[in-house]
Amino acid sequence: MAISRRTGRSRFTLVILVLTSVTLITLDFRGDGGGVFDRVRSGALEVLGPMGDVAAAVVSPVGDVFGALVNYSDLEAENDRLRDQLAEARGAALRAADTERELEELGDLLDLDFAADIPSVAARVVSTGMTNFEVTVEIDRGSDHGVAEGMPVVSGQGLVGRVTQVAPSRSVVLLLSDSTFNVGVRFTGSGDVGVAKGGGQGEDLSVDLVEADTDAVKGELVVTSGLQQSVFPPGIPVGTVLSSELPPGGLQREVSLDPVADLRRLAFVKVLQWTGNR
């Protein structure tokens, strides 16, 4: 008897909470919250971001051990690279070598040879996305620094992504490898255009809507097209052609790209304060 009463209470609680969740989803979907959810999320980003920084600082030794275990092969390659750097620097400390790399990255940012005439905001990447379904990073600049939703984000090498959420001092950047990311691109050799799409975490980009007779050569640079309605300015390097195939009987070429920006090792980025073509 007591068990069935407890089960009944459990089910009643479940139904109430499920209905509440569905109501919240419906309100957010229909926009009936009048932007309340966006404001709440923006506030949460501002408050919870620093909280995550503290947690990261406290737990970083444990994290380093875990990271070493799960990224063993990457670490091996990086160790080789660092050993070379160490030899060149003749005994310079490991941390100094790392700082040197970051400085180099900042130097590249300050001396961009693309989008040079567009005002920009330099930012540090403070964390990567917390979910398994979105490929994002968080940066330490927000609306107080002139960052707005939709602005393109670049590194010293090329396109990184676009701003999708802004708080006063923090922002979230959707990386171009995310499955929902689209960008109009132009092949620098032929001048033909297409639409590059993210393939997910660590995956190559694919290019859709490429004419069958487009001559896409392996290693060829692909840049943003900046065509009308594009949310990106023209000429930003996106990737290099990895493969290009025309399926039998196909009307469009299947092209894959290797992103030029190293999306796994972002330390500094630049937000382009560009709102043209919109």
Add this chain to the structure above:
Amino acid sequence: MRPRLVPLLLLALAVQIGVTSDLRLLGAVAEPLLLVAAAVGVLGGGQKGAAAGFTAGLLADLLLHTPFGLAALVFTIVGFMAGQMADLIVRAAWWLPVLTCAVASGAGVLLFAVTGATLGFTHFVSPDLLRIVPVVAVLNGLLAIGVVPAVRWALVEPGLARSPVG
């Protein structure tokens, strides 16, 4: 909800933002908030699991770009179902709650993807799920070794000497 669960949920949130998000295994990350919801269900029953899942889900919703309430919905169901699964356990071994949390976490990620896909986020359901679900189950299972005792502590009413659960 037990008062001690509040700091535990906030700690899980901080760890999810600042720690696990930077530690990817085969491209997937652990889900500490989902894990706490599952652990409360396993140790405290379906009702407490659903309530903790709803709260944990709302915290996760603050940081996601999916419709607000989606994580709350999924975590609520996971917390409740974890409680139902725990009712089936008759043998009291330390690793059974840990294993149940791991299975519930994998199921939760799968449910999140499928529910998200029905709401228009169709890319959530992809072959990548075959990799993400087991990796999250393994990572959350490892975390559960520490989280299960913490949740057992949190479910004790302050002032009582012994836990009424687990």
